[in-house]
Amino acid sequence: MTVTLADVAARAGVSAATVSRVLNGNYPVATATRSRVLRAVEELEYVVNGPASSLAAASSDLVGVLVNDIADPFFGIIAGAVQDTLGPVTSVPAQGRKLAVICNTGGSPERELTYLTLLQRQRAAAVVLTGSSTDDPGHRAALAARLQRLAAGGVRVVLCGRPLPVDESGAGEPAADGCGTAAEGAREPGAEGRPAAGGTLTAGPRVVTVPLDNEGGARALTGHLLALGHRRIGYLAGPDHRSTTRHRLAGHRAALAAAGLPPTPDHLLLHGTFHRDSGYAGALRLLEADPGLTAIAAANDTVALGVCAALRDRGLRVPQDVSVTGFDDLPFAADVAPGLTTVRLPLRETGQAAGRVALGTEVPEDGVVPPDPARLVARDSTAPPRG
Amino acid sequence: MTVTLADVAARAGVSAATVSRVLNGNYPVATATRSRVLRAVEELEYVVNGPASSLAAASSDLVGVLVNDIADPFFGIIAGAVQDTLGPVTSVPAQGRKLAVICNTGGSPERELTYLTLLQRQRAAAVVLTGSSTDDPGHRAALAARLQRLAAGGVRVVLCGRPLPVDESGAGEPAADGCGTAAEGAREPGAEGRPAAGGTLTAGPRVVTVPLDNEGGARALTGHLLALGHRRIGYLAGPDHRSTTRHRLAGHRAALAAAGLPPTPDHLLLHGTFHRDSGYAGALRLLEADPGLTAIAAANDTVALGVCAALRDRGLRVPQDVSVTGFDDLPFAADVAPGLTTVRLPLRETGQAAGRVALGTEVPEDGVVPPDPARLVARDSTAPPRG
DNA sequence: TTGAAAGCGGTACCAA
DNA sequence: TTGGTACCGCTTTCAA
DSSP: OOOOOHHHHHTSSSSSHHHHHHHHHHSSOOOHHHHHHHHHHHHHHOOOOOOHHHHHHTSSEEEEESSOOOSSSHHHHHHHEEEHHHHHHSSSSSOOEEEEEEEOOOOHHHHHHHHHHHHTTTTTTTEESSSOOOOHHHHHHHHHHHHHHHHHHHOOOEEESSSSSOTTTTOOOOSSSSSSHHTTTTOSSOOOOOOOTTOOOOOOOEEEEEBBBHHHHHHHHHHHHHHTTOSSEEEEEETBBBBHHHHEEEEHHHHHHHTTTOOOOOEEEOOOOSSSHHHHHHHHHHHHOOOOOOEEEEESSHHHHHHHHHHTTTTTTTTTEEEEOOOOOOOOOOHHHOOOEEEEEEEHHHHHHHHHHHEEEEEEEEOOOOOOEEEEEETTTTOOOOO | OOOOOHHHHHHSOHHHHHHHHHHHHHHHHHHHHHHHHHHHHHTOOOOHHHHHHHHHHTOOSEEEEEEETTHHHHHHHHHHHHHHHSSSSOSOOOOOOOOEEEEEEETTTHHHHHHHHHHHTTTEEEEEEEEEOBBBBBHHHHHHHHHHHHHHHTTEEEESSOOSSOOOOOOOOTTTOOHHHHHTTTSSSSOOOOOOTTOOOSSSSSSEEEEEEHHHHHHHHHHHHHTTOOOOOEEEEEEETTTTHHHHHHHHHHHHTTOOOOOGGGGGGEEEEHHHHHHHHHHHHHHHHHHOEEEEESSHHHHHHHHHHHHHHHOOOTTTTTTEEEEOOOOOHHHHHTTOOOEOOOOHHHHHHHHHHHHTOOOTSSBBOOOOOOOOOSSSSSEEEEO
């Protein structure tokens, strides 16, 4: 019924092996033969049977991309960039192109594992994990084990914007040099110390980290508020026990420390989700906790937008009354809320780098792609503190 | 090296066939045998070889989801909903679950076709096309032909928020009954008229339309502005030759006509993209064309946000000076720009319905899932017209 | 209820 | 440069 390699071979008067070689372009084939085969492919409208070739080749051209929230542009931008790097930019033959499989985990470690199993089952060529990861030791161990197995099976693993899921207990000063996300996984000398529950996952050509400078971004953001004169700054952190939450918080604290100021008191530091609702509720709670607040830094842009909404509903104006800042790279956040200052994490660049690693084009020996610097985007830096 | 079915069979002391049956649950298997097999699966950490089973079964558990812009929450919400319906909600076995492959076309008809080829090659179980489609006859024909082939090959085709890519020349009044997107593809009596370049694609159990009421939404939006007293309304339409652009424009015109008003003059009707930049530039052009403008309706929320930014930069306040409205369902748009009135298209519901169709759970005989109604969300309806 | 075995459609090694 | 041909790992009749 459907056209197969054999049909094409028959039509072109060659063997199946030759057709395969033409299609894959791995082996030399006479020009005349090649064109004859290609013509037969055209005429028969032949489409390769992916499963069959994946079975024979023991690897598919699928690349899994795990994101925490597909409805958040933050991940949409990264996922799109990864896909652009791999996928069909309009290549006519459409043969040999990788296909990105974007999987929405909702931030759930269980789903993350389930998707990895699914991808392993598909014999994916690579998996790209994006965004924050959980800090829970149990999940980290389980994740490490699974990634370990994938890598052992020849699957390229790319960690994009998150550290290696290994024991970080002995890590150095978090505020040291802004490499919060970056280096964590890289340092791993011999690593034959403790057997660790689930095998040791180490960075290398097969397991690569593509860091985002969450800590540096947070430091820049809080630094910006401090430079404007703000001294009573509320901080809406992301979910507790998440890597980005921790790194951004570290940057925030570093900025305060660098200015010789005391750390944000507990009642001005709230944990929430990465969603808008959380920003809305969080802002109201912060204002209640300290009506004299002059600025709020939010876990990401989506949360910052929720903060803006809350301020408006409370009759406050943005940014005259309270300054609000967010992280990430939401492309329109800065334009909508005047005075909304955002730190742009280079999402597209990071996503593209991840894509290149997944493709095998860019594979650093030490397993770490140098991080792009965070950029501070201040749309309206005139917001004065009230106090 | 990797664990195979045979390994599991050997360990469980049964045949490969039995293991297969246990895993797929299609055939009766003795309880004792089943548990023995499952234990072996556990112990060996066996993971099914997807390509192999896809090859043997002649169909994979991949479902393709094509979106025009993965960085736009509009599509993120739909794609996420589709995936939630198909995917692992945390099912431990992870066997037999469908995997959504989200493909970002960027609105390019060529990429759309390329991705469809890629999905055909993977022997996808279903493909879901979301969002607007091009009106170009050539591309429509090519798309129809490809979908035709997919459907003929047993692939379920779901058109979500777009009409069937067939000749619509003889269609009825666009403003008739708000079914703009909905019915277009459904009506197709015998259809054995003109052979049409590429075969006739007809709606049915295999090719299903899950409509979004773009026309009704647009009518509600413009109707809302009219009810507020606005009479000089600019309209920033989407890209020309796109189905949603046309349907929304039809609704806009219908609202004006229903109020006994003349249609929007050419200089107040601009076509652009669905991106923020387009809204920004479009707003400036509209204000230049008619400084007495009191309201602007935008192609979607993202464009509306760009309009807000432009107004702010021009020293106008939103909504006191100019009202701005958008379509879609961008979850935070309404909260950020006070007075931003949006029409909520039921994206989640639509995505879920599409997912159920793709799964085969919900398959209407006539190939059309009843549309969810558009909902008008007025955050601040006090904006008065200037004039 | 279970087993044996014939494919499914390519890939890639070995010869020619 | 090309052809022949063992697999790849699972599904699914057909028998037992």
